[in-house]
Amino acid sequence: MRSVEIERKTKETEIRLGLKLDGTGHAEIDTGIGFLDHMLHHVAGHGLFDLRLIARGDLHVDNHHTVEDCALALGQAFDLALGERAGIARLGSAYVPMDEALAFVAVDLSGRPYCVVEATWYTPAVGGIATSLFPHFLHSLAVTARCNLHARLLYGRDDHHQVEALFKALGRALDVATQLDPRRAGAIPSTKGVL
Secondary structure (H helix, E strand, O other): OOEEEEEEEOOOEEEEEEEEOOOOOOEEEEOOOHHHHHHHHHHHHHHOOEEEEEEEEOOOOOOHHHHHHHHHHHHHHHHHHHOOOOOEOOEEEEEEEEOOEEEEEEEEOOOOOEEEEEOOOOOOEEOOEEOOHHHHHHHHHHHHHOOEEEEEEEEOOOHHHHHHHHHHHHHHHHHHHHOEOHHHOOOOOOOOOOO
16 A cells, blocks of 8 residues: 555644555645745655645744654655565665755665765745754754755755755655565565665
C-alpha cells in the first residue's frame, strides 16, 4: 500500500500526517506557518506524493518546534511507508532551478541517517522562518526517514527562491528514490542483502 497515517504529540506540538508514496501530488497542509505550508506543497507536488499534514504548535513561543517536528513527522512517515524498502530505486537526485537560484538534492534511502547541507543565506529569515531552520528541517527529516540527504545551493541571490528550489529538489529526489523498480523484483536494493 505504501501509505501511512501517523500522529506525533509532544508538549510543544501536535501533528496528524497522512502520506501516500504512489500519489498524484495532492496536498492538504496546515501547519500554522504559511511559508512552511508552501514549501511542503512543493515536496508533495514535485514528488507526486499525497500528503495531508495538520500541525498545531507553540507558535506563541516561535516557529522552531513546529518546523522541526513537522520534519521529524514527515521523515517518520517516509520510513514507515517504505516498509522494508524492498524493490525501491533507493537513490535519487535532482537539480532544480528557481529563477536565478539553482539547488541540488541527493538522497539515499539506505537506512542510515546522515545529512549535509551547503547553503549561503542573504537574509535572517524567509516567510517568517529563520533561514537557519531550513538546514535543520533537512537534518531532522534525514534522521527519522533514515536516509542520507545531501543538499546544496549552487547559487542564487533571493533566499525565497533558494529555499523553494531546495524543497522542489527534495520532492523530485525523493520521488526518484522511492519508486519501485520492476527489475529488482522486490529485492532489497543492497549488495549486502539488507538495509
